[in-house]
Amino acid sequence: MSVELAGHDPDCLFCKIVARKIPSKTVFEDEEFYAFHDIHPWAPVHFLVIPKQHIASMAHIGPEHAGLMGRMMALIPKLAQQEGCNPYPDGGFRLLTNTGAEGGQEVHHLHFHVMGGPRPWLRG
Ligand code: AMP
Ligand code: ZN
Secondary structure: OOOOOOOOOOOOHHHHHHOOOOOOOEEEEOOOEEEEEOOOOOOOEEEEEEEOOOOOOHHHOOHHHHHHHHHHHHHHHHHHHHOOOOOOOOOOEEEEOOOOOOOOOOOOOOOEEEEEOOOOOOOO
8 A cells, every 4th residue: 555645636648747656858856846758749849847736727827826936937937948948928838727627637736838949840
């Protein structure tokens, strides 16, 4: 029997990735966040940034998450540059989060897609 960490959902795909029960290609990790390459990239650069804590979606975000969300937003441009997105304004990146079924969300653990690199892209 395994002991699950507080804030993790044992049935969640991205919680399993954080716990290294499912392999992923790491982009960044600290105490609060994990970033990894999307398994089906749309663009030359395509990675996902997630809080390690299980939060199902943006619909679950409230004022108590302001600090966490602020730190995640501040991390993203740094990682985009590190992963090879070209500099703004000719380069840049797309930041996307799908929320709920009608928002196109497939994995119900909050994640931000970061996409960039030279066009054309596979999608978008
Ligand atoms: P969505 O919930 O619609 O924002 O999409 C979930 C994203 O997770 C998709 O872009 C998938 O390609 C990606 N994905 C699903 N499983 C994995 C995995 N095991 N490793 C990396 N990315 C994944
Ligand atoms: Zn989760």
